[in-house]
Amino acid sequence: xxxxxxxxxxxxxxxxxxxxxxxxxxxxxxxxxxxxxxxxxxxxxxxxxxxxxxxxxxxxxxxxxxxxxxxxxxxxxxxxxxxxxxxxxxxxxxxxxxxxxxxxxxxxxxxxxxxxxxxxxxxxxxxxxxxxxxxxxxxxxxxxxxxxxxxxxxxxxxxxxxxxxxxxxxxxxxxxxxxxxxxxxxxxxxxxxxxxxxxxxxxxxxxxxxxxxxxxxxxxxxxxxxxxxxxxxxxxxxxxxxxxxxxxxxxxxxxxxxxxxxxxxxxxxxxxxxxxxxxxxxxxxxxxxxxxxxxxxxxxxxxxxxxxxxxxxxxxxx
Amino acid sequence: xxxxxxxxxxxxxxxxxxxxxxxxxxxxxxxxxxxxxxxxxxxxxxxxxxxxxxxxxxxxxxxxxxxxxxxxxxxxxxxxxxxxxxxxxxxxxxxxxxxxxxxxxxxxxxxxxxxxxxxxxxxxxxxxxxxxxxxxxxxxxxxxxxxxxxxxxxxxxxxxxxxxxxxxxxxxxxxxxxxxxxxxxxxxxxxxxxxxxxxxxxxxxxxxxxxxxxxxxxxxxxxxxxxxxxxxxxxxxxxxxxxxxxxxxxxxx
Numbered sequence: 001x002x003x004x005x006x007x008x009x010x011x012x013x014x015x016x017x018x019x020x021x022x023x024x025x026x027x028x029x030x031x032x033x034x035x036x037x038x039x040x041x042x043x044x045x046x047x048x049x050x051x052x053x054x055x056x057x058x059x060x061x062x063x064x065x066x067x068x069x070x071x072x073x074x075x076x077x078x079x080x081x082x083x084x085x086x087x088x089x090x091x092x093x094x095x096x097x098x099x100x101x102x103x104x105x106x107x108x109x110x111x112x113x114x115x116x117x118x119x120x121x122x123x124x125x126x127x128x129x130x131x132x133x134x135x136x137x138x139x140x141x142x143x144x145x146x147x148x149x150x151x152x153x154x155x156x157x158x159x160x161x162x163x164x165x166x167x168x169x170x171x172x173x174x175x176x177x178x179x180x181x182x183x184x185x186x187x188x189x190x191x192x193x194x195x196x197x198x199x200x201x202x203x204x205x206x207x208x209x210x211x212x213x214x215x216x217x218x219x220x221x222x223x224x225x226x227x228x229x230x231x232x233x234x235x236x237x238x239x240x241x242x243x244x245x246x247x248x249x250x251x252x253x254x255x256x257x258x259x260x261x262x263x264x265x266x267x268x269x270x271x272x273x274x275x276x277x278x279x280x281x282x283x284x285x286x287x288x289x290x291x292x293x294x295x296x297x298x299x300x301x302x303x304x305x306x307x308x309x310x311x312x313x314x315x316x317x318x
Numbered sequence: 319x320x321x322x323x324x325x326x327x328x329x330x331x332x333x334x335x336x337x338x339x340x341x342x343x344x345x346x347x348x349x350x351x352x353x354x355x356x357x358x359x360x361x362x363x364x365x366x367x368x369x370x371x372x373x374x375x376x377x378x379x380x381x382x383x384x385x386x387x388x389x390x391x392x393x394x395x396x397x398x399x400x401x402x403x404x405x406x407x408x409x410x411x412x413x414x415x416x417x418x419x420x421x422x423x424x425x426x427x428x429x430x431x432x433x434x435x436x437x438x439x440x441x442x443x444x445x446x447x448x449x450x451x452x453x454x455x456x457x458x459x460x461x462x463x464x465x466x467x468x469x470x471x472x473x474x475x476x477x478x479x480x481x482x483x484x485x486x487x488x489x490x491x492x493x494x495x496x497x498x499x500x501x502x503x504x505x506x507x508x509x510x511x512x513x514x515x516x517x518x519x520x521x522x523x524x525x526x527x528x529x530x531x532x533x534x535x536x537x538x539x540x541x542x543x544x545x546x547x548x549x550x551x552x553x554x555x556x557x558x559x560x561x562x563x564x565x566x567x568x569x570x571x
C-alpha cells in the first residue's frame with residue numbers, strides 16, 4: 001500500500017517535470033533546472049547529514065570542484081557532455097576522499113569546523129590559482145557540446161534540450177539515492193547516526209563507513225556542480241564559498257532531515273521563495289530567515305516530516 | 319579442562335591515581351559461564367571495556383583464540399567473535415527492531431557494503447534476523463521502533479544485538495538489571511541454552527547474587543583492580559577474604 005503510493009507520487013512528479021519541459025516558458029524551465037540541480041546537491045548532502053548524522057559546512061567545495069573540473073575538461077580536452085560531467089564528478093570524488101580522510105576522524109562540531117576549513121581552503125585555492133582557475137573572474141563561456149553516441153548525436157545547446165538532460169540526471173540520482181537508503185549500506189549509515197559505538201560493537205569499522213558516505217555525498221555535490229556549470233556556462237570561486245555550503249543545510253532542514261523527499265521539497269521551497277521575495281526586496285535573506293524560523297519552529301521534522309505525521313494522524317482517525 | 323578462549327597477561331590500567339586493573343592474570347575457558355563480581359568501583363566495567371577494546375590498557379596482553387588482540391580495533395575483535403552488551407540499553411532508538419538486529423547480521427555476513435540491493439528482500443538476512451528476534455521473544459514487534467520499547471525489552475534487544483554478531487565469547491554487563499521477572503527468566507534461559515549448545519561462552523558482570531550463583535560455574539571476585547577470589551561459587555562463598563571485602567552481609571544472613 002505504502003509502496004504503491006510512493007510509485008504513484010514518483011510517476012506524478014515525473015509527468016509534471018516532463019510537462020514543464022515540453023510546455024513551459026524559458027524562465028520556468030530555468031527555475032526548474034535550478035530546483036533539480038539543488039535537489040541533487042541537497043539529496044547527496046543529506047546522505048551525510050540526515051542519514052549518517054555528520055554536519056558538513058564545506059560541501060560547496062565539492063560542488064565547485066565538480067564545476068571547475070567540468071569547465072577545465074571542456075576547455076582543454078573535449079566538450080562531450082557525458083565526459084565532462086564524469087570528469088567533474090570524478091574530481092569531486094577524489095577531493096572528497098582526500099578531505100574526508102582527515103574529517104571523518106572527528107565528529108560533531110569538530111567535524112563541522114574541519115569541513116568548513118577545508119571548504120575555505122578550496123575557495124582560496126580557486127581564488128588565487130589564477131592561471132588555472134581564472135582567479136576571481138572564474139571560468140566562463142563554457143559551451144554545451146552534443147551528446148554523441150557514435151552514430152547519432154543529441155543536441156543540448158538550447159535550454160529546452162538541456163532541460164531533459166538535467167531531468168535525466170535528476171531521475172537517475174533520485175533512483176540511486178533511494179536504492180542506497182534501502183540497502184545494507186544505507187542501514188549501517190543510519191546505525192552510525194543513531195549510535196556509533198554500538199555500530200562499532202556490531203563489528204563495523206565506523207570510520208570507513210563515514211568516509212564512504214562522505215565520498216558518495218561529495219560525488220553527488222560534484223555532479224550538481226557540473227550540471228550547474230553547464231546551465232550557467234560560467235563558474236566563480238564563490239561556488240566554493242561557505243555561504244554556498246549553507247544552502248544544502250538549509251534545504252535539508254526545511255524539507256525534513258530524516259525523510260527521503262525532504263531535500264527535494266526543500267529545494268523547491270528555497271528556489272521559489274527566493275525568486276518571489278527577490279521581486280519585492282533586495283534583502284531577501286532577511287525575509288527568508290523569518291520564513292526559515294517559522295518552518296523550523298512550526299514544522300517538526302521539516303515540511304515533509306510534519307506533513308506525513310499529520311496525514312498519518314488523519315488517516316488513523318476512525 | 320576446556321580449551322582456553324581468552325587469556326589476560328599482566329594487565330594494568332590506572333586513571334590518574336585510581337588503579338582499576340593491577341597485574342591481572344587470568345584466562346577464560348570455552349563453555350564455562352564465568353561471573354565477574356566485586357563491590358562498586360572494583361574495576362569490573364573497566365575490565366570489560368579493556369577486553370572488548372573500548373579502552374586501551376596501560377600495559378599487558380590480551381590473547382583471544384591464541385591471537386594477540388591487545389591493539390586491535392573494536393570492530394575487528396567483534397568480527398573475530400569477541401562481543402559485549404552494555405549496562406544501559408544501548409540500542410538504535412530510531413530504527414525498527416528488525417533493523418537493530420540486521421546491522422550486526424549484515425556485519426558478520428559481510429554484506430554491509432552492498433549499496434544497491436534491498437536489505438529486507440535478502441532472504442538469508444531476514445531468516446537470521448527473525449531467528450534472533452524469536453530467541454529473545456520480540457519477533458512480533460519486529461516493526462516497532464526500538465525507542466518505543468519498555469526498558470526491559472530494550473535490555474533484551476541489547477542482548478539480542480550482541481548475540482546477532484555470532485560471538486564465540488560474549489561479555490554481558492549486568493544483563494538482568496531493570497528487567498521484570500518474566501524477562502529475567504527469558505534472558506537466563508537463553509544464556510543457559512546457548513552455553514549448553516556450546517555456541518557461546520559467557521562472561522557476566524552482575525550484582526544480583528541469585529543470578530550469579532545459580533548461573534555461573536566460575537566466579538572471579540575483583541577488588542580495587544585485583545583478583546581476590548577465583549573458583550566455583552562454593553569456593554568463593556567460603557573464601558574468608560572475599561567475605562571480608564564484599565560478600566559479608568549477603569552470605570552470612
